[in-house]
Amino acid sequence: KNEVEQSPQNLTAQEGEFITINCSYSVGISALHWLQQHPGGGIVSLFMLSSGKKKHGRLIATINIQEKHSSLHITASHPRDSAVYICAPGSSNTGKLIFGQGTTLQVKP
């Protein structure tokens, strides 16, 4: 079993829809990161969470440490949100990021 499981793997949405991407992990973490990667390569860090909830514009990230689960929500989705979203818990043991396989999101106009 992978240390990090993301779902869904692929997601297609219509513009304006509310989107949720889930992440479950099995390792001890110091913080959990959500990353966004657009076609062409560049990775942007969206959130770093160690508890509770964070909001940035239309993006919301939540984490439940006891259940080892995090979610990324996108409200009022837009075609420019189309990207790969990666959940990456930071191991409390090694200090390394453990990357999920990513969720490929396509938002259609």
Add this chain to the structure above:
Amino acid sequence: DTEVTQTPKHLVMGMTNKKSLKCEQHMGHRAMYWYKQKAKKPPELMFVYSYEKLSINESVPSRFSPECPNSSLLNLHLHALQPEDSALYLCASSQIWRRGVTTDTQYFGPGTRLTVL
């Protein structure tokens, strides 16, 4: 300035060539990272430098040789690569890296797309 720059953007090299990838940041970060990413896969950590010292080498073949000449610069020297080494090479930096301490936000460069013929 929250930018990490990488040069070159694209690199094509033969198996007998020697080349270098360069990464630079001016955010005062003391941790820098090299990742390798194959198509449709997540990044794989290769090396971590902390305060200009190599802290993690993820059993990377010796044909990849990292170098951190100062706190702003990170190089990856390439020699005698194989076609399976073709990938996107990403550099990242963060304020600090320390085992057992919270993982800082990492700032990624745009990557160098390497093709080995």
